Amino acid sequence: MTARYTIRDFQREFPDDDACLEWLKDFLYPAGIECRHCGRVTKHHKVKSRKSYSCDVCGHHVHPTAGTIYHKSSTPLTLWFYAIFLMSATRCGVSAKQLELGVTYKTAWRMFKQIRSMLEENRDPLSGEVEIDEAYIGGVRKGRRGRPGYGDNKVPVVGAVERHGNIIAKAVESTNKETLIGHIVENVEPGTTIFTDEFRGYKTLSTLGFDHWVIKHKIEYVNGFIHTNQIEGFWSLFKNGIRGVYKHVGKGYVQSYLNEYQFRYNRRKSGVPMFQHFLAQTSQLSWWTPYANR
Ligand SMILES: [Zn+2]
Secondary structure (H helix, E strand, C coil): CCCCCCHHHHHHHCCCHHHHHHHHHHHHCCCCCECCCCCCECCEEECCCCCCEEECCCCCEECCCCCCCCCCCCCCHHHHHHHHHHHHHCCCCCCHHHCCCCCCHHHHHHHHHHHHHCCCCCCCCECCEEEEEEEEECCCCCCCCCCCCCCCCCEEEEEEEECCCCEEEEECCCCCHHHHHHHHHHHECCCCEEEEECCHHHHHHHHHCCEEEEECCCCCCCECCECCHHHHHHHHHHHHHHHHHHHHCCHHHHHHHHHHHHHHHCCCCCCCCHHHHHHHHHCCCCCCCCCCCC
16 A cells, blocks of 8 residues: 555645645755856745746746646646646546546646656566456447457557566557567566466467466466466456546557556555655656756
């Protein structure tokens, strides 16, 4: 369980926009602000009713929001931070509709999209015992089980999860052998013990240096240590979470949601509050501009 961080904690830490900006400044400039004009680390003061700080020596202005997702947004920083808090506080995702931010649905939707765009992460390859499985997200045809046929409008996803550890999940073009194996070779260390179902796409894994165990789902779901329960648990969490937004299905769209879900999942055992992980991740510079500090 991650450390608790309640809505009361949030309100205490971020009572207004100035508190958010102060946090952002300290986050982006942990060693103090080096003034571009003086060329030294100087004392800076908040400029009244502006989102900037000015150098005590020369008066040069610094805008901490420059280059972040908060840049040029007319939405107050407290609402941004609150949206991030909501996303961190849920287990199964938050939809723009559920939001009571006091902004329009469209604005809320755009905010969440931007927050999600910051949640992509590169992880070290998985090792030890790894479960691998594919799934199909969205699509118009109801009631069909199993692997879909052509034209079903579903987005295939493939995931690998280290038992009791991290997941790496990707939206892919198809679940042909090349794609599946490509995902595995890229994200799982050679020699790893791998568990999959009997899908033929995984057949060649043992010839590639993996210790491959197969659970035959036609017969049973668990055979001792041979199962894919953990990865299936992730898929059901993910599918339940985005069920309400299925109609928007597209590969990039599914990937951005996957990024959100795996970001939470991979920190589920952290001793640091989930909100702090989210806030730090989404407050990084999202684009480089030579004018960022001007
Ligand atoms: Zn200066």
